[in-house]
Amino acid sequence: MPGKRPLNAAIIPSAKRERKAITLDIKLEVLRRFEVGEKLSQIAKALGLAVSTVATIRDNKEKIKASSQVTTPLRASRLTRHRSAVMENMERLLSVWLEDQSQRNVPMSVSAIQEKAKSLFDDLQRQQGESSQTEKFSASKGWFVRFKERHCLPHFKVNSTSPGSNADTYPDVLKSLIEEGEYTSRQVFNVDETGLYWKRMPEGMFISVEEKAEPGFKSSKDRLMLLLGGNAAGDFKLKPLLVYRSEDPEALKGYSKPNLPVIWRSNKKAWATRAIFHEWFTYFFCPAVEKYCAQNNLTNKALLILDSAPCHPVNLSDLSDNVRVEYLQDSTADSMQPMGQGVASIFKAHYLRRIFEHILEATDGEDKATIREFWRNYDIVDAVDNIAVAWEELKPATMNSVWKKIWPECVHFQSFSQTDNIAWLQRNIMALAKNVAFEEVVEADVGRLLQSHEEDLSNEELMQLERERAVGEGENEDAPPALRQLTTEALSVAFSHFEAGLQILTSNSPDEEWKFKVSRAINDAINCYRELYNEKKRRSKQLS
Structure with a gap:
């Protein structure tokens, strides 16, 4: 007859099923997470427990808390430490802020993180009212170590001021790459991400003042991300990639996204x-x-220069036989990357200038909308149109001159000054503001607005992101969008539709020139898809 089961039998692996000991500290952690609003399934996934186990712990809350009170003093002090809702919210918002810093490749330091944590805690505590004022938080180094462990904080770019920078030597490195690949200035590209508050006006304007007084969501806090870039020669600007927080905003209903002047994509945090x-x-x-x-009789090859932001995959060169991708080192990117040398700033000045032109067009004359009505109806579609106009306004001199630090030999517009260009745009914006009767606008407000696009997310903006996350909590907001794929079957169906449409046009065309012109244009337009189709068929045969 077998003896009694030892006390620790619950943690001995069984041949049938491996059982997991649920210690008191795990049970208290489950209850703590329930108290701050986490869902049952989220807790189970985070702690590696079965959903039924988590539910049982929740149902026995009172017994578990009573048990924790009679445990040894040392263990009780370690296990029953209560983390308030303010502390939980602060750390969640801090994680979002850190991710934003990482996305923009911003150097960070422990002291900067501690300072932001303290600022967030104080603001959240003020929001909670007097009941939470008794809790103290000093953002100590010990807290920071525990915060990293709790949130699996990734390695962040450390701010360094060491003199051994690679910025001085990188132009020589790039020059050797260009000579090795025999690239011309028309075949070397750079792109970079930048944020844009698409519905923000200078602070002193009555529109901005009224908006701050309105309850609820403020459009001036609504930010989107743009990927801007072009070649070193300055004669080819890429179509902007726009990432917005919503895939299908109300204003876009009825629009065909592929026909927009930007490449539209979405992500919950933009x-x-x-x-x-x-x-x-x-x-x-x-x-x-x-x-x-092909249009410029150049060999189909290119060199793309990127910084090492987390959103840039490291294997891009493997995806193309014709494009080589090189990554700037962290110590080089901030000071050398071409698109970071004024392109984004000048683009945003053009965008603000275009908004004032838009207001003037919409409100000038009798029976036209008032400025308030225009601004109330200004939506993301208007913003997309103005983004396209502003991007088109950037001249080859602007796009070429920003390569001066990294590849001075390719710069043909040596006399072009980014500073003078920005100053001219600001004066132009001021003149337009006066024409629209915005007498309260001052140049300093315009300058601050243009700089604000690149500033860190404020505490208020982080809280707004958190509120939006809570509203859409049922969705998996962190899941990346599915990579769009075209199958050979889908391409074949599309070609048949094109051919059917062309047959109708050509068989009934009243003009022979029209017939050939349209046929040639459509066939040229879809030729890239035919090549994709042929490539897929070729690979399919190889696999067979």
């Missing part, structure tokens, strides 16, 4: 992800380079 960038590179950048090279 950030680029690796999946989005991978798709952009494969289906937009490479075909655009191929078409540009």
Whole structure:
């Protein structure tokens, strides 16, 4: 007859099923997570428990808490430490802020993280009212170590001021790469992400003042991300990639996204992800380079220079036989990357200028909308149109001159000054503001607005992101968008529709010239898809 089961038998692996000991500290952690609003399934996944186990612990809350009170003093002090809702919310918002910093490749330090944590805690505590004022938080180094463990904080870019920077030597490195690949300035590209508050006006304007007084969501806090870039010669600007927090905003209903003047993609936090960038590179950048090279009698090849932001996949060169991708080192990117040397700033000045022109067009004359009515109805579609106009306004001199630090030999517009260009745009914006009767606008407000697009997310903006996350909690907001794929079957169906439509047009065309012109244009337009179809068929045969 077998003896009694030892006390620790619950943690001895069984031949039938491996059982997991549920210690008191695990049970208390489950209850703590329930108290701060986490869902049953989220807790189970985070702690590696069965959903039924978590539910049982929740149902026995009172017994578990009573048990924790009679445990040894040392263990009780370690296990029953209560983390308030303010502390939980602060750390969640801090994680979002850190992710935003990482997305923008911003150097960070432990002291900067501690300072932001303390600021967030104080603001959240003020929101909670007097009941939470007794809790103290100093953002100590010990807290930071525990925060990293709790949130699996990734390695972040450490701010360094060491003199051994690679910025001085990188132009020589790039020059050797260009000579090795025999690239011309028309075949070397750079792109970079930048944020844009698409419905924000200078602080002193009555529109901005009224908006701050309105309850609920403020449009001036609504940010989107743009990927801007072009070649070193300055004669080819890429179609902007726009990432917005919603895939189908109300204003876009009825619009065909492929026909927009931007490449529209979505992410809950309006950030680029690796999946989005991978798709952009494969289906937009490479075909655009191929078409540009063909139109200009150039060899189909290109060199793309990127910084090492987390959203940039490291294997892009493996995805194309014609495009080589090189990554700037962290110590080099901030000071050398061409698109970071004024392109984004000048673009945003053009965008603000275009908004004032838009207001003037919409409100000038009798029976036109008032400024308030126009601004109330200004939506993301208007913003997309104005983004396209502003991007078109950037001249080859602007796009070429920003390569001065990294590749001075390719710059043909030596006398062009980014500072003078920005100053001219600001004066132009001021003149337009006066024409629209915005007498309260001052140049300093315009300058602050243009700089605000690149500032860190404020505490208020982080809280707004958290509120939006809570509203859509049922959705998997962190899941990257599915990579769009075209099968051979789908392409074949599309070609048959094109051919049927062309047959109708050509068989009934009243003009022979029209017939040939349209046929040639459509066939040229879909040729990239035919090549994709042929490539897929070829690979399918090879696999067979």
